[in-house]
Amino acid sequence: MEKLRIAFLGSGSMGGAIMSGLIDAGYPKELISATTKSEESAAAWREQGISALSVETTPDANALIAGDADLIVLGVKPKQIVDVLRELSGEVGKNAVLISLAAGIELATMASAIDNPNLIRTMPNTPALVGKAVTGIAPAASASQDAIDATVTLFEAVGTAIVVPEQKINALSAISGSGPAWIYYFIEQWEKIALEQGFSEEDAKKLVRGTFDGSIDLLAQSDEEPAELRRNVTSPGGTTERIIATFEESDLKAIFAKGLAAAVARAEELAGK
Template structure:
């Protein structure tokens, strides 16, 4: 794994969680020596720093059957070119960068290397991630299946077309931030009702976390779960009517469209 920032770090933590069975050690590279040193003594990770070893990325990918590129989007092609001649024949290269199509990555790598895009989210950290997987032109069914099985160790994986991957990023890749924003605003609203910080967190954040877990365990869809809590002419109904009158459907459509538009801009950059 090249890069272990917020997303790469979440994937790595998920892969190292108890009960996850993959081949180890995982070779990783970080930009800072301090970050690499955090893995000193780990049996399941071999960490190198590009700050102290200019050849760290190339050394990390030698012998690897699967390589995850978890660097910033504007760094992807430079890293792909850097590791190109160090990759094993038939290796699978997975990019988790938003907005970077597989075609230019494929062009930077040798023939025979399969390129797959993956769009995970940060709940991978606790084994509850959702990852969209899109094969490039060089990836056959076996390569896609390998990537799918890897990401299923940290949650759920969904295979989609590459022209859908930006939408996956908008819905599930960025989705945790939307939920955290909701929790942030609901907690602030509880404070404005007179609760102290600790009380507001219990009331708002505890309710959101519990409701999410209920939704995960229940077979009914969110609309039915909402109806169960919303008695006709009751108090919940009055709050729901106010929220729906604010045009949530249009708001979500515009928010996701802005997210997808930014992915397209990144592709152009």
């Protein structure tokens, strides 16, 4: 992928995270280009050495930037995907790989807007900013193996990637795409509990974030499964056992499953189902 030109059409939170991760990973800036909504954000990318145009000042920016790109990452909002693909129709190479970051927009919908075999749906997450993204990749049946391999390589530059059939991408989006929000929300509530127990904000952060960080590192370095590591902390008849029992009584698993189902339903709404 070293010589492939990559165009990011839309460089908001997700597209911008991946682009920043690529830059930090040492990918040549001269092979990266981008479009943005505002001229201010385009100027900010140009200051970092990225060729960037805004649709605010250049209405056909997407077609101009994507014209000679090998990989085209569609980072616009789901409702804009079809319009952007229509802009690109006839403007991009026949072997260009069109990679959507949009939740809910199906490959069939993409194919209805542009005649290109290399259509790929993806769902990364924001840890791309620190090189630890987890990305699901769902290629069209018509996509070449080279196109799939290039997409995997792109996202492995900012973390890990797995290839899945399209029917799994909405569930994956809820699990890993939205996953950071699950974790941050959990930490947010955990710190509130610490504050309510009289700890200072600084100490609450140390207690919660330090515990979370250390536990994740222990899990990463251990051969044991999470359930076994949890049991190692849960002495029979002890305080931790009471905490876990309370979670079980509240059916925390069912709450998580309900959240995932709501996310999948929303993705299907975005797809027009």
